[in-house]
Amino acid sequence: MSMALPVALLASVALLLLLVVTAWSVPFFWQDLMFFTTMTRSSLRCRRRLAARPPVTLLDVFRRHVRLRPQQPLLIFQEQIYTFEDIERRSNRAAWALRRRLGLRRGRTVAVFLPNVPEYLWTWLALAKLGCPMACLNCNVRGRALRHALEAAEATAVLASPELREAVEEVLPHLRRDGVEVFYLSAASPTAGVEALLPTIEVAPAEPPPAELRAGVTGDSRALYIYTSGTTGLPKAAVITELKLMMVASLGRVCGLRPDDVVYTALPLYHSAGLLVGLGGCLDVGATCVLRSKFSASQFWPDCRRYNVSVIQYVGELMRYLCNTPQRADDREHGVRMALGNGLRAEVWKEFLRRFGPVTIWEFYGATEGNAGFINYTGKVGAVGRANRFIKLFAPFELIRYDVEEEQPVRDGRGLCIPTKPGETGLLVIKITKNTPFHGYAGDSQKTEKKILRDVLVKGDAFFNSGDLLMMDSEKFIYFQDRVGDTFRWKGENVATTEVEATLGLVSFIQEVNVYGVAVPGCEGRCGMAAVRLKDGATFDGDELYAFTEDTLPPYAAPRFVRIQAALETTGTFKQCKTNLVKEGFDPGLVRDRLFFRDAARRSYVPLSAATFAAIRDMRLAL
Known part of the structure; x- marks a missing residue:
């Protein structure tokens, strides 16, 4: 016993010295370790809450804040201020009304078809109080895509805004045939046969519905469906469980969000960033959210001053718009201390800091349906995060070589994928494990299976295929490079080329069409372009095509450029070739x-004249 203590002490000292030496020799060691500790605490907090009996969901966390700070503003929208207690009462009334009017029971999915309005928040909480998943419909979807989105989530009711009346009336006969009930969340209805539900909600009880209505909800229960575009061309309903909801909502806390913060978001609530990170983050920590219906570059900083905003949400294009506004003497006169978002390119990042002051930027990367992501916790300009040696033990990922022409990973003689080297672009894949599960999409198991890549590092393993190309440098910083496949990103939205192709194929003079994204100077993402083969004897009608795309496609999906070809290039398996088209772009000096x-x-x-091309190239003509 007398010798055991010195030996143990020496071992401890040796271990400590080893850690110190390692920390000095390995760059960013302590930052990696500290962030790993932060993430571990956050993950354990979420899992511990949902492992309790009964489970503590994000709804329960919100209601705890209602008790602690009932009169603190939770949501500010235009001139309206809603306290935590206000939202609690409104969501209670909505829960009672929905249960009685729709006969809702736990597990029944209800879709919301709403713009950024306060109703979005209290409807979400109301459905949670009934144990009902909410399907968040993209306000831009129409027709067949809208019907498909409802079918995928097996939604039996739709709560819509009168602002979207035309889209509702277009599919209303089909929904009625399928037994889907439709209501407007308004005081009056502009559509015959569609009830306005707000009067019923306003007279419902303000007391909370009994907790047993959502008895049986666990961390694995489905809380939300958030739609993402894919190569199928139709919206895919990504499954968001209660655990994933709480984990994503805790992102703000991980980055330093506090209860006294005021968060400003103009991002759409049908996306995970606006709903889960923005509103969800405020529900998690008890902060205030300033919600704007749509982004306005001219009103952004005046809003931040008016509402005493301390945290802003962004996507890369939003920050570019801010940097492109005329400089003002009061550009740095604001209280914003932190920006949280994704898609911020290095040149815009630098310009934003130079112009608007030392705002701490937390850039992150993640897919709505993904099983893990990255957070840039070091502030490295242009990076989306780091290959943290500690986190990678619990959330393994790889960047693997990818053949863009063949649109598939490169494999070695054993049939396994080949990891990339530092500085080499590769496809991001994340291992599917108990810690990083992939819940896939509702409505079609084939869509889920297509996102799983098997036999990656060893036979029998399974990884989530992100569909994104990233690059890791020699210091293990990770940078987003591009998207693969048929989807590109424009104006903050994912555009599925096959969906646009199917739509344009209905135009009277078009025989074949190939849609792809092209780079535009000064713009994030890629702009839509269509290579078209006309029907024999037909002529191109620009007026007709404009009117058709305006009626059938969301604004961000309508191609900005059209290229008329005698024949469209295809592969031996009849897949359309896009690579050369993307490279050639829309330069009339290069394209014959x-x-x-x-x-x-x-x-x-x-x-497209040479003068117009020059104006676009020189960023004198905005798209």
Whole structure:
């Protein structure tokens, strides 16, 4: 016993010295370790809450804040201020009304078809109080895509806004045939046969519905469906469980969000960033959210000053818009201390800090349906995060070589994927484990299976295929490079080329169409372009195509450029070739085919002149 203590002490000292030496020799060691500790605490907190009996969900966390700070503003929208207690009472009334009017029971899915309005928040909480998952419909979807989205989530009711009346009425006969009930969350209804539900909600009891209505809800229960575009061309309903909801909502806390913060978001609530990170983060820590219906570059900083905003949410394009506004003497006169978002390119990042002051930027990377992601906790400009040696033990990922032409990973002689080297672009794949499960999409198991890549490092393993190309440098910082497959990103939205192709294929003079994204100077993401083969004897009608796309496609999905070709290039398996088209872009000096430009002022697709191209190239003409 007398010798055991010195030996143990020596071992401890040796271990400590080893840690110190390692910390000095390995760059960012302590930052990696500290962030790993923060993430571990956050993960354990979420899992511990949901492992309790009964489980403590994000709804329960919100109600705890109601008790602690009932009169603190939770939501500010235009001139309206809603305290935690206000939202609690409104969501209680909505829960009672929905249960009685729709006969809702636990597990029944209800879709919301709403813009950014306060109703979004209290409807979400109301459905949670009934144990009902909410399907968050993209306000831009129409027709067949809208019906498909409802079918995928097996939604039996839709709560819509009168602002979306035309979209509702277009599919209303089909929904009635399928037994889907439709209501407006408003005082009056503009559509015959569709009830306005707000009067019923306003007279419902303000007391909370009994907890047993959601008895049986666990961390694995489905809380939300959030839609993401994919290569199928139709919306895919990503499954968000109660555990994933709480984990994503805790992202703000991980980055330093506090109860006294005021968070400003103009991001759409049908996306995970706005709903889960923004509103969800405020529910988690008890902060205040300032919600704007749509982003306005001219009103952004005046809003931040008016509402004493301390935290802003962004996507890369939003920050670019801010940097492109005319400089003002009061650019740095604001109280914003932190920005939280994704898609911020290095040049915009630097310009934003130079112009608007020392705001701490937390850039993150993640897919709505993904099983893990990255957070840039070091502030490295342009990076989305780091390959943290500690976190990777619990959330293994790889960047693997990817053949863009063949649109598949490169494999070695054993049939396994090949990890990339530092500085080499590769496909991000994340291992599917108990700690990092992949819940996939509702409605079609084949869509879920297509996102799983097997036999990656060893035979029999399974990884989530992100569909994104990233690069890791020699210091293990990770940078987003591009998207693969048929989907590209424009104006903060994912555009599925196959969906646009199917729509344009209905135009009277179009025989074949190939849609792809092209880079535009000064713009994030890729802009839509369509290579078109006309029907024999037909002529291109720019007026007709403009009117058709305006009626059938969301604004961000309508191609800005059209290229007329005698024949569309395909592979031996009849897949359309996009690589050369993407490289050639829309430069009339390089492309011999006829090119057309979507001119909003003339409401037509007009010939793309060298002068117009130069204006776009020199960023004098905004798209």
